[in-house]
Amino acid sequence: MKITLKDGSVKEYSEAKSVYDIAKDISEGLARVACAGEVNGEIVDLRTVLENDCELNIVTASDAEGLKVIRHTASHVLAQAVKRLFPNAKITIGPAIEDGFYYDFEAEPFSREDLDNLEKEMKKIIKEGHELKRFTLPREEAIKFMEEKGEPFKVELIEDLPEGEEISFYDQGEFVDLCAGPHLMSTKGIKAFKLTSSSMAYWRGDSNKARLQRIYGTAFNKKEELNEYLEKLEDAKRRDHNKLGREMGLFTTVDVIGQGLPLFTPKGTKMIMKLQRWIEDLEDNEWGYLRTRTPLMAKADLYKISGHWDHYMDGMFILNKDSDDKETMALRPMTCPFQYYVYMNEQHSYRDLPYRMAETSTLFRNEDSGEMHGLTRVRQFTITEAHIILTPDQAEEELTRCTELCHYVMKTLGIDGDVTYRLSKWDPNNKEKYLGDDEYWNSTQQYLRHVMDENHIPYTEADGEAAFYGPKIDIQAKNVYGKEDTMVTIQLDCASAEKFGMYYIDENGNKALPWIIHRTSMGCYERTLAWLIEHYAGKFPTWLCPEQVRVLPISEKYEEYANKVCKELKKNGVDATVDNRSEKIGYKIREARLDKLPYMLVVGHQEEADGTVSVRSRFAGDEGVKALDVFVNQICEEIRTKEIRQEQPQEETK
Structure with missing residues (x-):
C-alpha cells in the first residue's frame, strides 16, 4: 500500500494502517498534534483504517479542519458535563460552527452560573483524559441502545437515517454519543475553551417542535488564541446594535406591540x-x-398571478383567508x-x-x-x-x-x-x-x-x-x-x-x-x-448623526449667545442643540463625548465678544477658536460631501 504525503513523499506499508498510526510513523510529534486525516481530499477520523493506495495529509490544529475537530470534541465534552450535572437533560445535536461549537439540550434554561459550573466540570473531564472510542451498531440495535439511555432525540435521528447507512457512536468514559465524527483521540487534546452564552432554540429549527436550550462555546489550540478571540467577542458585545442602539436611544421594542416590530x-x-x-x-x-407609491396590501389574486401565493405563502401575512364574505387580502412581502x-x-x-x-x-x-x-x-x-x-x-x-x-x-x-x-x-x-x-x-x-x-x-x-x-x-x-x-x-x-x-x-x-x-x-x-x-460603534459620520453639534455655554450668562449660535447652525441645516444645564463645562464635554457627538462648541465671554466658537470634536479634540461663519461653512461642507473623518487619540477632559 502506497501512501502519498502532502510533500510528495511516499510511505509504503505491507498491511492496513490507521491514519493515526501513519502519523506516528512519520513522527511522534506529529501524532501528538494530529486532529484528523485528509484522505484523497476528504476529512476522516484518525481512527480510519487505510487499506489502499491514497493521498494523505495529516490535519493539525493549525488547519481550519483541525480546529473544527477540536471544537466538535469540545461539544461532546460539554454534553458529558451537562449529563453529569443535569442528569434529566436530553441530548440532541452538537456541531462545530465557524467560531466555536454549540450543543442543544431539552432542559431548563441555563444561567451564567450554570455555564461556569459546566466549565469546571468540563475541565475535570479533560483532565481525566478519556479516550474517545468509535464503534458502530446495526440500525435496530442502535435504536434500542439510545432508547435504553432515554435519549428520544437521538432515536429520532437514527430512525431518519437512510437504510444501509453506517451508524457510529463515540464512547468517552461514562458518556456515549451518536456521531459520525471525526474526533480527537482523547479529551486531553482540548487545550483552551470557553462557554460563551446560552439561548433558546427549536428542535430541527422548527417552531412547532420541542423548545431546546442551546449552549454556545468556543475552543482553540492555545490559551493566547482563546484570549484574543474573547477580547474580540467583548468588543462585539459593545458594538452589538441590539444593545448599543437601545443605549443610544435610537430604537426600542415593546412586548404588546410584538416581536420584530421596532x-x-x-x-x-x-x-x-x-x-x-x-x-x-x-x-x-x-x-x-x-x-412610485403603491398599496401596502392587495387581494390574493395579485399574488396568485405573481407566483408568491404558491411559492411564498408561508412568509406572508394573510387576512380573511377563511372568510366567506370578505376578500382574502395579504400584506405585501415585496413591491x-x-x-x-x-x-x-x-x-x-x-x-x-x-x-x-x-x-x-x-x-x-x-x-x-x-x-x-x-x-x-x-x-x-x-x-x-x-x-x-x-x-x-x-x-x-x-x-x-x-x-x-x-x-x-x-x-x-x-x-x-x-x-x-x-x-x-x-x-x-x-x-x-x-x-x-x-x-x-x-x-x-x-x-x-x-x-x-x-x-x-x-x-x-x-x-x-x-x-x-x-x-x-x-x-x-x-x-x-x-x-x-x-x-x-x-x-x-x-x-x-x-x-x-x-x-x-x-x-x-x-x-x-x-x-x-x-x-x-x-x-x-x-x-x-x-x-x-x-x-x-455608534460614532457615525457627521452627516448621519441625529445630533451633529451641541453648544455648551460656560455659564447661564452666555445662554443667549449659545442660542444664537444654535439658531445659525439650524438655519444652515445643521442638527444642533444647546446644553443649558447648570453643570461645569468639563462635565458637559464628557457627556457629549459619551453621547458620541461629532462637535461641541464651547462659548463664553470672549466667544460672545468676538462672534466665535471654541471647537471641540470627536475627531481631533480641541480644534481651537473659529469664527462662527467659518465653522458653519466647514461643517456644512463636511455634511454635503458626506466626509468620513478619522478620529485621533484624545486626552480625557477634567
Missing part, C-alpha cells in the same frame, strides 16, 4: 430620514429612476407585482426602455420568532426597492449600473470593505420551488456570472438561495458575531413578464416580452442602520 425614537427616525432623503435624491436625480401595473398603465416602446421604477417600500414578512434579532431580521421593514423593465440587450449594461450604484452607496457609507458578493442560484434538487426549467436557470445564472466576471467582482456561489423567479447577485455582510446577512440584492427575472402580460413594442412594431431587474441600492433601512451602528 419603534424608532426621534433620533433613530432622523437617521433613517437622512438615509432615505439621500437615496431618493440620488436615484431620482443622478441615476434616472421614476418614483414587484404592484410596480408591474404602474408600467402597464401605459403602452411603452423599446425607446422608453429601460424603464426604472423606484419606491421606498414598506414590506411585511412572517418571520419565525426564533429567527428575529434587533433590526437585522424583523417582520416590518422599509427597503430601497426598484424594478427595471428593459430589453434583453440592455440587461448587461443595466446590471453593471446596478452594481456600480450599490458600490457607490456602500463606499459613501464607509462600509464597502465589509462586504462579499454571492451568486445565489436555484436548487436543482427542489425544482418545484421555482419557475422555469433547467435551461432557464442555467442561462440566467450564467448571465449573472458573466456580468460579475466582466466587472472583475470576486464572488462565491450558493445553491438554493435564488428567488423563485430568478437568480440573484447578493451583497453579503457579517454582523459583529460573524453571522452573515444579505444587505443588498440584484435579481434577474426573465419569467414574470409573461405571467403578467407585460410587453413593449419593438423596432418592428411587434409586442415583445421584457426582462426585469429587481434591485435594492442600499437594502433595508433597518438592517442598514444595524450595520452602521456596529461598524462605527
